[in-house]
Amino acid sequence: MTLCVDIRHRQGDFRIEASFTGSGRLTALFGPSGSGKSSLINLIAGLIRPDQGRIEVDGKVLVDTKAGVFLPRHKRRIGMVFQDARLFPHMNVRSNLLYGRWFTPPAERYLDMDAIVDLLGIGALLERKPALLSGGEKQRVAIGRALLSSPRLLLMDEPLASLDEARKAEILPYIERLRDQMKIPIVYVSHSVAEVARLASDVVVLAQGKVTASGPVSDILQRLDLLPAGERGEGGALIETVVLRHDDTFSMTVLGSGAGEIRVPRIDIPVDQRVRLRIRARDVMIATERPNGLSALNILPGKVAAITHGAGAESEVRIDCNGVPVMSRITEQSRQALGLEPGQQVFAVVKTVSFDETSTGMGVGEVSA
Numbered sequence: 001m002t003l004c005v006d007i008r009h010r011q012g013d014f015r016i017e018a019s020f021t022g023s024g025r026l027t028a029l030f031g032p033s034g035s036g037k038s039s040l041i042n043l044i045a046g047l048i049r050p051d052q053g054r055i056e057v058d059g060k061v062l063v064d065t066k067a068g069v070f071l072p073r074h075k076r077r078i079g080m081v082f083q084d085a086r087l088f089p090h091m092n093v094r095s096n097l098l099y100g101r102w103f104t105p106p107a108e109r110y111l112d113m114d115a116i117v118d119l120l121g122i123g124a125l126l127e128r129k130p131a132l133l134s135g136g137e138k139q140r141v142a143i144g145r146a147l148l149s150s151p152r153l154l155l156m157d158e159p160l161a162s163l164d165e166a167r168k169a170e171i172l173p174y175i176e177r178l179r180d181q182m183k184i185p186i187v188y189v190s191h192s193v194a195e196v197a198r199l200a201s202d203v204v205v206l207a208q209g210k211v212t213a214s215g216p217v218s219d220i221l222q223r224l225d226l227l228p229a230g231e232r233g234e235g236g237a238l239i240e241t242v243v244l245r246h247d248d249t250f251s252m253t254v255l256g257s258g259a260g261e262i263r264v265p266r267i268d269i270p271v272d273q274r275v276r277l278r279i280r281a282r283d284v285m286i287a288t289e290r291p292n293g294l295s296a297l298n299i300l301p302g303k304v305a306a307i308t309h310g311a312g313a314e315s316e317v318r319i320d321c322n323g324v325p326v327m328s329r330i331t332e333q334s335r336q337a338l339g340l341e342p343g344q345q346v347f348a349v350v351k352t353v354s355f356d357e358t359s360t361g362m363g364v365g366e367v368s369a
């Protein structure tokens, strides 16, 4: 899918000037509060008419102010999921789901109820009213309702923001399945690095209404300078791995990657499955010789590829571990003490316990354009 956005719009004192192309399965709009993420979603959905510009999804022009085109919302075939599920309280789950089909002409319906119910695991909930659902279940039904409108694009505006960590963890695998099994492109608003790392194929970074960077998720998450200050500690490398084996004695899982084997706390993913692993830059130590007598289990040989002096006392070091970039955030004092320079052979050291449940997710399949 290709989503092309090139718009300028003013609301009050706030100006949006956004231009980007998303060609992946799940494009994350990422930025701090007030950066314009929801405004951009509303512009794509047709809830706001832009002052100037053009929006196109897979060749279908939704807006082109120069040509006088503004497709009204109901003709855009866009599914929306918000932070709050917005289900109809008087209808049961089945009726809420079927409501999504209503506005789509039968000839254009390409998703059926059974497939969606199965994908989202909501078969047991069909007769219940929303008041009897957990927050995570409500969001799964809201996603189902949006999908049953057979949309050509799905917009998700912070769909997990109102859920606690346990409910988020419950719903993330369903969004991964949706991303990997449905052919519907998704634009997903978030200000959480953990969520973006797990779900996105591409990222558009927004700050004060402007696009400051866009590209594949692994490229963007390495750029710690692009991340909001409060989320910088969550940035780092995002690498594709495969489950090699589970070590039940020590409750660990061994992942294979281009950088070597990586041990993480046991994850419930079958052997041979792809896993996307986030290694936070702040969790990576650097050694100039292979360490001995060290408790950390992951020691990845590599070469210093680049060093960036960050704000204040910090330096960011990109280590090329056999073609796999691993980021490390260390103090400038440590960098100088080790005499680190580009080209130098080093070892990236990562403790197994530094990986948590937000560090791994199902690997993204081939991204079809």
Ligand SMILES: Nc1ncnc2c1ncn2[C@@H]1O[C@H](COP(=O)(O)OP(=O)(O)OP(=O)(O)O)[C@@H](O)[C@H]1O
Binding pocket: 011, 012, 013, 014, 031, 032, 033, 034, 035, 036, 037, 038, 039, 040, 191
């Ligand atoms: N109708 C409006 N009129 C004037 N200003 C508005 C209007 N709607 C939003 N804004 C302003 O536009 C800016 C961007 O808001 P927006 O909701 O798009 O940001 P956001 O990145 O989605 O934030 P959050 O993460 O907090 O939801 C904010 O400064 C907001 O106050």
